[in-house]
Amino acid sequence: MLHERKERLTIHDLAAAAGVSISTASKALNGTGRMGMETRERVKRVAHELGFRPNALAKGLLSKRSFTIGLLTNDTYGRFTLPVMAGVAEALVDRGVSVFLCAIEDDPALGQIHVEAMLDKQVDGIIATGKRVDRSLPIDLSNLPVPVVYAFTEGAAGSVSFRSDDAQGARLASEWLIRQGRHRLAHITGPESFFSVRERAAAFRFVAGGEAPVLHGTWSEGWGHAAVAHLWDAAVARAQDVPDAIFCGNDQIARGVVDALRERGLKVPQDVSIIGFDNWEIVAAQMRPPLTTVDMELKELGRQAGLTVLALAEGQVVEPGVRTLPCRLVVRESCGGGEPHS
Amino acid sequence: MLHERKERLTIHDLAAAAGVSISTASKALNGTGRMGMETRERVKRVAHELGFRPNALAKGLLSKRSFTIGLLTNDTYGRFTLPVMAGVAEALVDRGVSVFLCAIEDDPALGQIHVEAMLDKQVDGIIATGKRVDRSLPIDLSNLPVPVVYAFTEGAAGSVSFRSDDAQGARLASEWLIRQGRHRLAHITGPESFFSVRERAAAFRFVAGGEAPVLHGTWSEGWGHAAVAHLWDAAVARAQDVPDAIFCGNDQIARGVVDALRERGLKVPQDVSIIGFDNWEIVAAQMRPPLTTVDMELKELGRQAGLTVLALAEGQVVEPGVRTLPCRLVVRESCGGGEPHS
DNA sequence: CTGAAAGCGCTTACAG
DNA sequence: CTGAAAGCGCTTACAG
Structure with missing residues (x-):
């Protein structure tokens, strides 16, 4: 299957099609700058018709935000990581951030490679997760140029971490x-x-x-x-x-x-x-x-970890320490009896 | 935890530190261009000492390659997806490519959002995976501007797909x-x-x-x-x-x-x-x-899917069709008896 | 109200 | 053998 390299539209194409300059096109799309209502609407309409989507790499280069985070785990089997991951993704998808999943087993060298790859790609932050709360990943995440949040794994001193109660x-x-x-x-x-x-x-x-x-x-x-x-x-x-x-x-x-x-x-x-x-x-x-x-409630734990790493990435101040989230009783039939009590 | 925004080094910093122009610095690092052995070595050494790592966003903007692929799955529980994912990641990590994991359940709208986010981020390709080979994901991947490979899920007509035998x-x-x-x-x-x-x-x-x-x-x-x-x-x-x-x-x-x-x-x-x-x-x-x-052998299946999507991304020609991979017998004790016969 | 110019961090012809 | 310039696709002061 030879792949048809259909050239992707750039903002130049959009600007030409809408009959404006690229600056105006950019501002119209982003809701910034000042211009006639009619112009803004027209640009947006044309963008929609053309299916124009801005290149996130270019945006990221300017904004220093890649809208990307990394999830590092040593839980190969994924029994704990998957719910955490689902929560993270769910919390971040509407803010437009995507998640790199890196399974590093317990291999420090592999962990190092993945962390560097993520950093090269300018992730906005990293969530470290594992399979037990009293062991840390086989790699030191404490002096990275991006914020790190720990979920269901032991965090570095002075870090933010989440675990269930x-x-x-x-x-x-x-x-x-x-x-x-x-x-x-x-x-x-x-x-x-x-x-x-x-x-x-x-x-x-x-x-x-x-x-x-x-x-x-x-x-x-x-x-x-x-x-x-x-x-x-x-x-x-x-x-x-x-x-x-x-x-x-x-x-x-x-x-x-x-x-x-x-x-x-x-x-x-x-x-x-x-x-x-x-x-x-x-x-x-x-x-x-x-x-x-x-x-x-690992999914909720993931959600909170995701929101927190995003807040840190945006420069908000978050109190360090370990946050403990309540568990929930799921009543089926092995105890007999009635309503869950919480 | 207020995050210390330590400014990241750019190639300008490296060039200054090594006493060369940025073009020379770039060429030295990439092993391209012509220059004195000594110069090239010096630049490399300084880069290493400084811990300089090039911004992948900037590289991607030029090269039209993000060294990123997307893995789309509707296997929420992850029993099948995780081994596939592990194989994909393992095959691609040394080529420097990272994997976005997108779990879309069976929600077409969510699928659409994730695909668009991945495309915005200029993924080099997409691997679609699921939980059965005779059902497709709830979203049409057949006219994307990037190559798509199917693993353990029904592929579009004329596509490349992998499943076990x-x-x-x-x-x-x-x-x-x-x-x-x-x-x-x-x-x-x-x-x-x-x-x-x-x-x-x-x-x-x-x-x-x-x-x-x-x-x-x-x-x-x-x-x-x-x-x-x-x-x-x-x-x-x-x-x-x-x-x-x-x-x-x-x-x-x-x-x-x-x-x-x-x-x-x-x-x-x-x-x-x-x-x-x-x-x-x-x-x-x-x-x-x-x-x-x-x-x-889902991991092997993932590995092959990863290699294939990369080959397509690099413009290589790959024969369409479904490829079938052999299963392996794992002998434990429930049959009695001896050596595995394959 | 709109556009020309500079610049994000790189690479790649091209000139010297 | 090395560097100045243009450019990838965007955004953002700034000028008009």
Whole structure:
């Protein structure tokens, strides 16, 4: 397929077609300068008829604004990055800004290359995002000539960053279980090395009582499955009551927990209420029964990060620090019960 | 955080620092023109010391190349788009081209806005990608002033498009089951309205025999679970043998199938071999047992799409048509057995 | 009310 | 071997 290089129209073509100078054409289009109403309208009409669209490269050269930002992520699989990205794009599309997506894995050299490419292209700002809030990207973004905002990843000192409120999310989940009339809560979650895990576990204990069991493992279905065995075997060994509600650290763990319970002949939610974390739709909504879970509102997080980096790019002053956004409970069927309480 | 607008260096600064004219500086950096070796080296050294990086907007204005391409997708969840994107980015990063990601859902108006924004920014080309090969994006890309390549989505007439070879993938899967010594194969898959489903089913029947059952349903765990019930109930009703191998249309269906089998007291792979499609790592690798499945090599597909759009942008001639890329079998444990056969 | 000129940061003939 | 000038497609003082 040979590509037909149809020459693109320039403002000269427009000016000629409208019978004005290029300065007048420019001012007409931008709503600046002073000229007869009739002239302005005519230019606009002709521009529209011709399908004239100004070259953003030329505009950017003058204005020092490219209407472009970069999104840097090390979340290859994209489970967290995609919602963030969707929020960023949604917030910025009507301001005319486009987003470069750069997936850098955990490779500092690759990160460096992408950052330089973005800078060369004069991005107005950069959003760094990742897969956990207590690790930073493998590259230092703190002395760039453009503003940087961090979302769902550890930010540099003195930077602006956004993350969801793990403690509040965990509280939401735990209180919901109690509200369903459950008394013997357990928490099956990920590695204690994660900041989010510690936050959520603390909030869980606060609500469920200091004696409530918290089991740490990997972020996997397999661990959810195994943890149920631990819990039930331990209860039997000590002749204690078995849990009637389990708050899981993510939806994959919840998946394994539900399986293990079914294998033991226990019914969800009749015998045990299960609640997850992440609202990973494609898994949570398809589970049998569909999973009640906590949504971190990553899209909203992306939206705010986008708006913030834009504000910085426009020279506005933004207070540094980490901003924490509330999570939301998504009620499906794995806890039984009624209306979401928030 | 007030952003320190450190002025960026221009070629004037570099030229001054190196004691040459800007034309010489430019030529030294680009390896063009003629000048003393010593001069060229000195300019390069000074550029490096100063950290000078040319403004890509200015370069683009002259060269009519922005070293930027757009990736348009309606795959919101990103399960298919992300690998494609990763391949595109990987193929293009060393040629200095960056990728705009535009998720347009199925909204033609949003698509239009994104396409115009990309065109304004003078992208060198566009890659359209989606979530099924027999549907096109909700926007017409056929008369754009830049080349367009389609990947994993229906292309316009006379365009270049890439998709994976569903028939070959299905053959790979079916033959693998037979090679494991299985004789009574069944195929549980998605809606017959999908081109891929029909392709795969035909290839399955070719290998497994025309009598082998093919059950169509939704792309869900729930359907996989239900389909097993149909299959087993039907076999009992007709006093027939039950399948000893099931080829599933995607990994989610496989997930439901494995669950249903376990609930019936059947062991995978001892009693029944299961094979999936998609190699959706996070699910396939975590299943119990880990799932043997077909990988569509979407990253390779993205890489080729990226290289192709670049070739077109550079004016090379590329034969139109749809190119089909081979799938790869990923052997885990759900079929039992040995080495992958390709 | 409208247009000629300068300039954004580069590259590329062209002249010396 | 090196530099002055023109120009990519725009916008913005400035002059008329």
